[in-house]
Amino acid sequence: NAGVTQTPKFQVLKTGQSMTLQCAQDMNHEYMSWYRQDPGMGLRLIHYSVGAGITDQGEVPNGYNVSRSTTEDFPLRLLSAAPSQTSVYFCASSYSYGRGVGGSPLHFGNGTRLTVT
Amino acid sequence: AQRVTQPEKLLSVFKGAPVELKCNYSYSGSPELFWYVQYSRQRLQLLLRHISRESIKGFTADLNKGETSFHLKKPFAQEEDSAMYYCALSSPSGTYKYIFGTGTRLKVLA
Numbered sequence A: 001n002a003g004v005t006q007t008p009k010f011q012v013l014k015t016g017q018s019m020t021l022q023c024a025q026d027m028n029h030e031y032m033s034w035y036r037q038d039p040g041m042g043l044r045l046i047h048y049s050v051g052a053g054i055t056d057q058g059e060v061p062n063g064y065n066v067s068r069s070t071t072e073d074f075p076l077r078l079l080s081a082a083p084s085q086t087s088v089y090f091c092a093s094s095y096s097y098g099r100g101v102g103g104s105p106l107h108f109g110n111g112t113r114l115t116v117t
Numbered sequence B: 001a002q003r004v005t006q007p008e009k010l011l012s013v014f015k016g017a018p019v020e021l022k023c024n025y026s027y028s029g030s031p032e033l034f035w036y037v038q039y040s041r042q043r044l045q046l047l048l049r050h051i052s053r054e055s056i057k058g059f060t061a062d063l064n065k066g067e068t069s070f071h072l073k074k075p076f077a078q079e080e081d082s083a084m085y086y087c088a089l090s091s092p093s094g095t096y097k098y099i100f101g102t103g104t105r106l107k108v109l110a
Helices: none
Strands: A004-007 A009-011 A019-025 A031-038 A042-051 A056-057 A062-066 A076-078 A089-095 A112-117 B003-005 B010-014 B019-021 B024-026 B034-036 B047-048 B070-072 B083-090 B098-100 B103-108
Touching: A004 A089, A009 B010, A019 A031, A019 A089, A042 A062, A042 B083, A062 B034, A089 B098, B003 B098, B010 B019, B019 B103
Parallel strands: A009 A112, B010 B103
Antiparallel strands: A004 A019, A019 A076, A031 A042, A031 A089, A042 A056, A062 A076, A089 A112, B003 B024, B019 B070, B034 B047, B034 B083, B083 B098, B083 B103
8 A cells, every 4th residue: 555645745836826736545544634734833734524525624724725526535726826835735544534442543645845935 | 622732842852861742632522632753754653542552662641631631751762762743632523623733843862
């Protein structure tokens, strides 16, 4: 299993440009999510999905769009990039959110480092 | 509201010294708590979770519901423990959100 795969690893955008960060998992996980990691802010949830066709907002959704047409893929779209979106983005998935004894820990991708100038 | 607080941004200890990374949470119910670790140039990975009551790499964490804490402890720090540590909470039902603390960077000095 490749686990959670994110592409690209690095990206530089100019203000106003749009792009899509790709995330794919091959573990048949129901739950997928996007986080951004900023110094001193920890990991903040952008959007998440509990299954194909179902998405919802996290703490910091503004400026981002997601869709979940398949179980495997959960792309994150930046509609019009802004310098405030300079960050490291992580995709994470888990087998089955919250169900069963012990919870279901997240599996993370390697991250995408995005710089917006 | 759900919240996870890690009061220390940076914790420096000498090799062989005990380590305690603090984590406090607010949640009205029975949350599930996790510690994740990010070593240099590696992806975030699960270190341990409270329900398992296990020791991973010498680390343990006990859920204290009275103090709403889930501190991570290790009796003797090793240089390879240097990393970023995140405490996280998930609610067993409802909001479907994993909430992370701001993280603590642990530096183990030789």
